[in-house]
Structures are given as structure tokens and as C-alpha cells.
Amino acid sequence: EKIAAEQQGLENERIAQEKAEQEKQQKEEEEARAMVQAKYEAAKAAELRRLEQERIDRDRKLAEAQVLLDKERLEKERASAAAAKKIKEEEDRKAAEQAATQVTATETTTTKQPSRPTEEPVFTVENVENMVAPLKATDATTTATTLYDILNCPPSATRSELKRAYLTLAKETHPDALLQAGIQNDEIVPDKFVEISQAWKILGDTTSRRRYDREIAAKGVSSKAGSIFENWVMGAAKKMDEALSKAEDTLEN
Numbered sequence: 293e294k295i296a297a298e299q300q301g302l303e304n305e306r307i308a309q310e311k312a313e314q315e316k317q318q319k320e321e322e323e324a325r326a327m328v329q330a331k332y333e334a335a336k337a338a339e340l341r342r343l344e345q346e347r348i349d350r351d352r353k354l355a356e357a358q359v360l361l362d363k364e365r366l367e368k369e370r371a372s373a374a375a376a377k378k379i380k381e382e383e384d385r386k387a388a389e390q391a392a393t394q395v396t397a398t399e400t401t402t403t404k405q406p407s408r409p410t411e412e413p414v415f416t417v418e419n420v421e422n423m424v425a426p427l428k429a430t431d432a433t434t435t436a437t438t439l440y441d442i443l444n445c446p447p448s449a450t451r452s453e454l455k456r457a458y459l460t461l462a463k464e465t466h467p468d469a470l471l472q473a474g475i476q477n478d479e480i481v482p483d484k485f486v487e488i489s490q491a492w493k494i495l496g497d498t499t500s501r502r503r504y505d506r507e508i509a510a511k512g513v514s515s516k517a518g519s520i521f522e523n524w525v526m527g528a529a530k531k532m533d534e535a536l537s538k539a540e541d542t543l544e545n
Contacts, residue, residue, distance in 0.1 A: 387469070391462040395489045438508060439491040447505065451496065458492040 440447050443457045463469055465485040494500045 387463055387466075388459060390468060391459065391466050394466060394468075394485075395462065395492070439495055439504065442487055442491040443495065447508075451498075454492070454495050458488060458496070461488045462492075 438447070440449070443449075443454055443461065445454055445457050449457075462485065465488060467485065494504050
């Protein structure tokens with residue numbers, strides 16, 4: 293019995309030792325699996341971080357490329373707008389020069405520039421009437437009441453306002469502008485262009501404008517006082533204009 297008890301004790305110790313070894317082996321296997329799982333999770337997280345960084349870099353590069361494309365597009369649009377503006381300004385300048393050339397040619401063919409007299413003029417009823425006759429003829433041939441009406445300006449308008457109105461109307465009624473607009477064989481509009489040019493010729497010059505304003509004032513007075521008083525007013529106005537012209541020449545010299 294003693295021997296049997298010892299054998300049973302040894303057997304129990306062996307079984308306990310085997311059980312301990314199995315538990316130890318199982319624990320080591322679990323630790324190994326946990327380590328492998330941890331390494332897998334770490335590698336997976338690293339890969340996800342790498343992919344996310346690549347996506348961020350790709351989005352950033354796309355955004356930078358889009359910014360560059362937008363900048364190039366804006367620069368092209370600005371360049372196109374500047375070129376179009378330059379072309380428009382050049383066309384306007386050429387049209388204004390052409391209109392001015394046409395006006396100069398018309399003035400040269402239709403009228404003759406007066407020359408300053410070398411001697412002091414003597415004013416009489418007859419020669420004053422001859423002086424203002426061209427103005428009267430011009431006013432009689434126009435369809436408007438006064439030269440100011442032809443330029444669509446009030447008598448109080450400044451020279452800059454008259455010039456602006458003249459250039460606008462000249463562009464609208466110039467024969468070349470009419471051809472570009474498709475208007476042909478219209479005899480009324482070219483006559484209107486000549487009419488506008490003659491109105492600017494008189495109102496654009498300070499001396500001739502003062503003389504014309506005096507004529508309008510004299511016409512208003514002559515309706516009550518008679519033509520002799522009109523001639524007297526026109527003679528006085530002419531003499532005043534000559535004096536003012538000499539004063540202006542003296543100041544310029």
C-alpha cells in the first residue's frame with residue numbers, strides 16, 4: 293500500500309507537471325498570436341496612414357494645379373480684355389481723326405479762312421451787313437433755329453461741351469460711318485454732317501462765336517427797333533471782337 297501510494301503520488305505529480313507544461317505552452321501560443329495580431333494591426337494602421345497621406349498630397353497637388361489654371365485663365369481674360377480695349381481705343385481714335393480730316397477737307401472746299409486786315413477797318417452799315425451776311429446765310433440754310441440747336445447744346449454751353457457734342461454728332465453722320473452701318477444713298481445725312489461742321493466752325497472759335505451771339509441778340513432787338521439798329525449793334529460788336537482779338541494776341545506774345 294505504501295508503494296502504491298508513492299506510485300500514485302508520482303503519477304499525480306507527473307500529471308500536474310504535464311498539465312502545467314500544457315498551460316505554459318498554451319499561454320506562449322496565445323502570447324505569440326497576440327504579438328502577431330498586434331504587428332498586423334500596427335502594419336495595417338501604418339498602411340492606412342500612408343494611404344491617407346498620399347490622398348492628402350494628391351488633393352493638395354490638384355488644388356495647386358487648379359489655382360495655377362485659374363490664374364492662367366484670369367491672365368488670359370485680362371490680356372484679351374486689354375487687347376480689345378486697345379483695339380476699341382484705336383478704332384475710336386482713327387474714327388475721330390478721320391472725322392476731323394473730313395471736317396477740315398469740307399471746310400477747305402466750302403469756306404475760306406478770313407485773313408486779319410492790315411489796316412483798321414471802317415465800319416458802315418453796308419460793310420457790316422456784308423460781314424454778317426455769311427452768318428445769316430448759314431442760319432437761313434439750317435433746319436434748326438440756331439447753330440446751338442444743330443449741336444444740341446444750349447447757348448450757355450462751354451467750348452468743351454460744344455466740342456464733345458460736335459464729335460458725337462460727326463461720328464454719327466460721317467459718310468464712312470454710314471457706309472459701315474449699311475446706310476447708302478442718303479442725301480440728308482451728309483448734308484447734316486456739313487451743317488454740323490459749319491456750326492462747329494463758327495461756335496468753336498471764340499471770336500466768331502461772340503460775333504454770332506451778338507447777331508442773335510441784335511436780331512431780337514431789331515424786331516422792335518428796325519434793321520438800322522441791328523447794323524449798328526453788329527458794327528459795335530465787330531469792333532469789340534477785333535479789340536478783344538488784338539488783346540488776346542498781345543497777351544499771347
